[in-house]
Amino acid sequence: MLFKEYDPHKEKMLQVMDNDGKIINPDWKPDISDELALESYKLMQFERTADTMTVSYQRQGRMFTYPPNIGQEAIHAGFGKQIRKQDWLVPAFRELGMMLLKGAKLSDIFLYWGGYEDGSLFSGAPNLLPISVPIASQLIHGIGLGYAAKLKKEDSVIFAVVGDGGTSEGDFHEALNIGGVWKVPVVFLVQNNRYAISVPVEMQTAAKSLAIKSCAYGIPGLQVDGNDFFACYRAAQDAVAHCRSGKGPVLIEAMTYRKGAHTTSDDPSLYRTQKEEEEWELKDPVKRLRNYLIAQGLWKESDDEPLLASYKEEVEKEFAVYENYGPYKLDDVFQYQFKDMPEDLRQQQVAYEKFLNWREAKK
Amino acid sequence: MNMKVMNMVQAITDAHDIKLADDPDVLTFGEDVGVEGGVFRVTSGLQKKYGAERVFDTPLAESGIIGAAVGMCAAGLRPIVEIQFSGFVYPGFNQIVSHVARMRNRSRGKYGSQMVIRMPYGGNIKALEHHSESMEAIFAHTPGLKVVIPSTPYDAKGLFIASVESDDPVIFMEPKRIYRAIKQEVPEEKYSIPLGKAKVLTEGTDLTIVSYGAMIRETQRAMVMAKEAGISVELVDLRSIYPIDKETVVQSIKKTGRLLVVNEEPSSCGVAAELIAIANEEAFLSLEAPPTRLTGFDAIPPLPKGEHFYFHDAFRIFYEIKKVVEY
Numbered sequence: 001m002l003f004k005e006y007d008p009h010k011e012k013m014l015q016v017m018d019n020d021g022k023i024i025n026p027d028w029k030p031d032i033s034d035e036l037a038l039e040s041y042k043l044m045q046f047e048r049t050a051d052t053m054t055v056s057y058q059r060q061g062r063m064f065t066y067p068p069n070i071g072q073e074a075i076h077a078g079f080g081k082q083i084r085k086q087d088w089l090v091p092a093f094r095e096l097g098m099m100l101l102k103g104a105k106l107s108d109i110f111l112y113w114g115g116y117e118d119g120s121l122f123s124g125a126p127n128l129l130p131i132s133v134p135i136a137s138q139l140i141h142g143i144g145l146g147y148a149a150k151l152k153k154e155d156s157v158i159f160a161v162v163g164d165g166g167t168s169e170g171d172f173h174e175a176l177n178i179g180g181v182w183k184v185p186v187v188f189l190v191q192n193n194r195y196a197i198s199v200p201v202e203m204q205t206a207a208k209s210l211a212i213k214s215c216a217y218g219i220p221g222l223q224v225d226g227n228d229f230f231a232c233y234r235a236a237q238d239a240v241a242h243c244r245s246g247k248g249p250v251l252i253e254a255m256t257y258r259k260g261a262h263t264t265s266d267d268p269s270l271y272r273t274q275k276e277e278e279e280w281e282l283k284d285p286v287k288r289l290r291n292y293l294i295a296q297g298l299w300k301e302s303d304d305e306p307l308l309a310s311y312k313e314e315v316e317k318e319f320a321v322y323e324n325y326g327p328y329k330l331d332d333v334f335q336y337q338f339k340d341m342p343e344d345l346r347q348q349q350v351a352y353e354k355f356l357n358w359r360e361a362k363k
Numbered sequence: 364m365n366m367k368v369m370n371m372v373q374a375i376t377d378a379h380d381i382k383l384a385d386d387p388d389v390l391t392f393g394e395d396v397g398v399e400g401g402v403f404r405v406t407s408g409l410q411k412k413y414g415a416e417r418v419f420d421t422p423l424a425e426s427g428i429i430g431a432a433v434g435m436c437a438a439g440l441r442p443i444v445e446i447q448f449s450g451f452v453y454p455g456f457n458q459i460v461s462h463v464a465r466m467r468n469r470s471r472g473k474y475g476s477q478m479v480i481r482m483p484y485g486g487n488i489k490a491l492e493h494h495s496e497s498m499e500a501i502f503a504h505t506p507g508l509k510v511v512i513p514s515t516p517y518d519a520k521g522l523f524i525a526s527v528e529s530d531d532p533v534i535f536m537e538p539k540r541i542y543r544a545i546k547q548e549v550p551e552e553k554y555s556i557p558l559g560k561a562k563v564l565t566e567g568t569d570l571t572i573v574s575y576g577a578m579i580r581e582t583q584r585a586m587v588m589a590k591e592a593g594i595s596v597e598l599v600d601l602r603s604i605y606p607i608d609k610e611t612v613v614q615s616i617k618k619t620g621r622l623l624v625v626n627e628e629p630s631s632c633g634v635a636a637e638l639i640a641i642a643n644e645e646a647f648l649s650l651e652a653p654p655t656r657l658t659g660f661d662a663i664p665p666l667p668k669g670e671h672f673y674f675h676d677a678f679r680i681f682y683e684i685k686k687v688v689e690y
Contacts, residue, residue: 116666133494134453134493165423168422171454203422265402271398330672332665337663345662348662352672359678
């Protein structure tokens, strides 16, 4: 029904609350408890705290290149809250909140961006694929997971995530096309944050939206306000219901704004205006949900301070796990290349150990 | 000649500038190439100067970028395309292997692929996954492609101009680790360095080291240690992986009797293996030690915390020098 009402041809975006957190579209407001709304707000605040602190760790030389999520928290909470244990998350690399909800620890994320492959292990987080850097390539893995779920008659939904730039890759087309043919239970989630590094989404496509691309693959599509937690939650809910009913994949385009840089190596002032940044500031997802909660009497502005202080402490603790992780071992380079290490590769490691001994002796 | 101090990024920008001014058929495009001037700023300022028709941003689509260049070549243009990191070239690999490298042969010389495909490559810069690889061998292994890797700003400019002027496709791999690390006086005027020619950087008598890209600088550091140990190294900068300059390499090996190849690629079936084959085929009777190689491992380059194991420093190179000389 939602997909009919918001058929991409109608060029409408699903929005439930306005910039001030006022409910303007009660028909589509998801039926969720106050506790869940509050929990989601807290998650968004946690994600933002973690992100802000990580960027500052990077500036202090304590972290390598990092891609901040700031501005995209409502998508992560709205969709992340729908992911059950048996569901899969196939991330790109800017889905921190979703990964945390899937069971990744913040310390895993620090380990990964901090230069340890061990950060991709995600012990305690089943059905979470590693971060995928090659743009859009991971979407096709979602198809395979979906096929396996169908074959094994498992009730799993696959959340495969990509950015706006990724929709230009051939792999995006192949994923949606095959997904439509195979009718696999995949939610293709496009986080349209307006920029692929410096290139604006208007230069990625001549289509009126990214959601409308769904039509060509014979699957439902929907454009949702990605800075509106309720709208994201609702879109995710209906997308999951569609997938679970056996009707195949859906494409959701979540409209948002990358408030930070592409990564800490990027300088957005080269390609976007302060005016545009200020306009988007008015739509900030965290502020919107907070305004809603305050209006409902569920939160007070003064509640933020102790919350953020406790999150700051928590992030520091997680960062300490990373900083105290210990030295990277030579084995870490070799041991996971193969299940059964070829002899020649083992010899390469042995030869290097000999060099290390020689060097040690020279000191 | 007017000389100007430049780093490698500036030298390549300058080469673009000269060719864009000099030939209306030259154009350049890729992801973030236009407005931003490239993530490494290699095309910085060029869109302002030459307009968005000749210097522009593309959608995020490597196959599209390279495939479009194939069509442009058939129409007589001379495209320079940027792949943001060599690790992201693979969506475009089909176009490179199936069309770029084959068009001249397939069309019996009617159409060529007079394009340059630029890409930063190589590691030890504390980068993410897919940002550190040295996969030059897969291009050199593909019939129909030229593969060029500069090691200095001076060479980068001259080789780049020759690459743009080449009527055959050139994979131009830029060692990002030394993009800004070396500054050098570079002529402001146009000059080109012929492709397929290696350069003897230092003459020596005990051992030939063939290297290229960022490993030249590390090798030069190791040569200081070698000199202290009384070992005289002849250093050859290969500069062109394909076509490969057998003559210069063989001449040097015949003189020193020993070969060590130093690069960052995975070990098996690589450029180093090719050089060792050349030594065996062309200089066998002059050899006093087995020709040998110091490459990366047959392993994915580690993330930043482990990259010191993979990428060579002067000690690692010196250790191999000693092994070859003491054989």
